[in-house]
Amino acid sequence: MRKIILKTMDASERIEKQKALVEYIGRMQEKEGYQPVAGRILGLLMVMDKEEFTFEEIVDEVKISKSSASVALRNLELRGVIEYVTYPGDRKKYYRLSTMDLESTLNEIEKKVIRSMDLIEQIIELKEDKNSRSVDFMRKVSKGMVFFLNHMKKFKKTYEPNMLL
Amino acid sequence: MRKIILKTMDASERIEKQKALVEYIGRMQEKEGYQPVAGRILGLLMVMDKEEFTFEEIVDEVKISKSSASVALRNLELRGVIEYVTYPGDRKKYYRLSTMDLESTLNEIEKKVIRSMDLIEQIIELKEDKNSRSVDFMRKVSKGMVFFLNHMKKFKKTYEPNMLL
DNA sequence: TTTTTAGTTCGGTACTTTGCGAACTAAAAA
DNA sequence: TTTTTAGTTCGCAAAGTACCGAACTAAAAA
Numbered sequence: 001m002r003k004i005i006l007k008t009m010d011a012s013e014r015i016e017k018q019k020a021l022v023e024y025i026g027r028m029q030e031k032e033g034y035q036p037v038a039g040r041i042l043g044l045l046m047v048m049d050k051e052e053f054t055f056e057e058i059v060d061e062v063k064i065s066k067s068s069a070s071v072a073l074r075n076l077e078l079r080g081v082i083e084y085v086t087y088p089g090d091r092k093k094y095y096r097l098s099t100m101d102l103e104s105t106l107n108e109i110e111k112k113v114i115r116s117m118d119l120i121e122q123i124i125e126l127k128e129d130k131n132s133r134s135v136d137f138m139r140k141v142s143k144g145m146v147f148f149l150n151h152m153k154k155f156k157k158t159y160e161p162n163m164l165l
Numbered sequence: 166m167r168k169i170i171l172k173t174m175d176a177s178e179r180i181e182k183q184k185a186l187v188e189y190i191g192r193m194q195e196k197e198g199y200q201p202v203a204g205r206i207l208g209l210l211m212v213m214d215k216e217e218f219t220f221e222e223i224v225d226e227v228k229i230s231k232s233s234a235s236v237a238l239r240n241l242e243l244r245g246v247i248e249y250v251t252y253p254g255d256r257k258k259y260y261r262l263s264t265m266d267l268e269s270t271l272n273e274i275e276k277k278v279i280r281s282m283d284l285i286e287q288i289i290e291l292k293e294d295k296n297s298r299s300v301d302f303m304r305k306v307s308k309g310m311v312f313f314l315n316h317m318k319k320f321k322k323t324y325e326p327n328m329l330l
Numbered sequence: 331t332t333t334t335t336a337g338t339t340c341g342g343t344a345c346t347t348t349g350c351g352a353a354c355t356a357a358a359a360a
Numbered sequence: 361t362t363t364t365t366a367g368t369t370c371g372c373a374a375a376g377t378a379c380c381g382a383a384c385t386a387a388a389a390a
Contacts, residue, residue: 200378202378229380
């Protein structure tokens with residue numbers, strides 16, 4: 001008897017904590033460039049027990065209008081962070097975190113680093129004095145980036161998705 | 166004679182290109198979360214030949230008001246991306262890119278990754294079903310992060326600032 | 331002491347972003 | 361065929377952000 005009461009207490013407390021975490025993650029994602037509503041949707045999909053949320057559930061849980069949900073979900077989908085699945089005989093969309101695995105995230109980071117290196121190259125090319133403090137600094141950064149990219153390559157080799165489960 | 170003319174042509178063309186690059190970098194930095202004015206100041210400090218700019222020079226070059234410059238420079242300084250130096254007998258502040266080297270940038274990245282791992286841990290802790298698709302996914306990501314951190318450690322060891330110049 | 335220099339702070343305007351409700355569409359159910 | 365369901369698109373109001381000019385401060389120069 002006692003145990004059951006404790007257990008229900010725990011469950012509701014757990015859900016309280018989950019909801020708080022949804023808001024916290026929302027704020028984090030805002031800093032990452034997502035709009036508030038999108039951030040909280042992401043939080044919801046990350047922390048709650050349910051694996052797949054319908055459009056309506058998202059509207060209810062995050063307490064937003066259908067239009068806001070529609071816009072935010074489309075953006076999140078375009079960015080590739082969420083995806084939706086459908087089931088035969090059911091018109092609803094079931095949203096969930098997309099299983100874009102680490103590899104594609106790493107590729108994104110790699111591309112970003114390479115773009116930065118190109119930019120640095122351009123800047124140096126346009127400098128009058130190629131021995132200035134700033135050019136030295138940029139070369140240093142650039143070499144560091146080359147190192148970094150090499151290590152990423154090794155990392156990708158060592159990383160075998162199936163061995164991680 | 167011919168050569169001299171060509172040389173002056175090149176110089177002005179170079180400066181034109183630099184100014185275009187300042188604007189371009191400004192727009193890039195906006196995407197990174199800086200306000201427009203701050204982004205263009207960063208661009209200026211990165212691409213132009215001058216190593217150190219006074220407050221007034223920045224106001225003139227970026228064509229902004231003193232108040233905007235003051236606010237933007239303070240923010241950039243708080244974020245640690247620029248710094249200013251002073252010279253004895255000169256009241257002016259000379260702004261330049263801060264020489265935060267790769268190591269501190271790497272440490273920032275490391276901290277960020279560790280914070281993400283903590284968050285994932287928290288989320289998993291609050292999940293009812295620890296064997297769900299999402300928990301599996303999160304564990305995978307988390308393990309990937311551990312790998313990543315180890316490689317960063319190795320990278321830091323291999324990286325010897327003085328060997329890069 | 332007064333003036334100039336080198337900035338900072340404040341208040342307001344203009345622009346941008348966010349999120350809503352209402353009207354709409356397209357498919358399924360009645 | 362009409363109604364309901366599941367969502368989308370559009371226009372607008374509220375909130376937030378960026379930037380400016382004007383007034384201010386504190387130190388140095390005249």
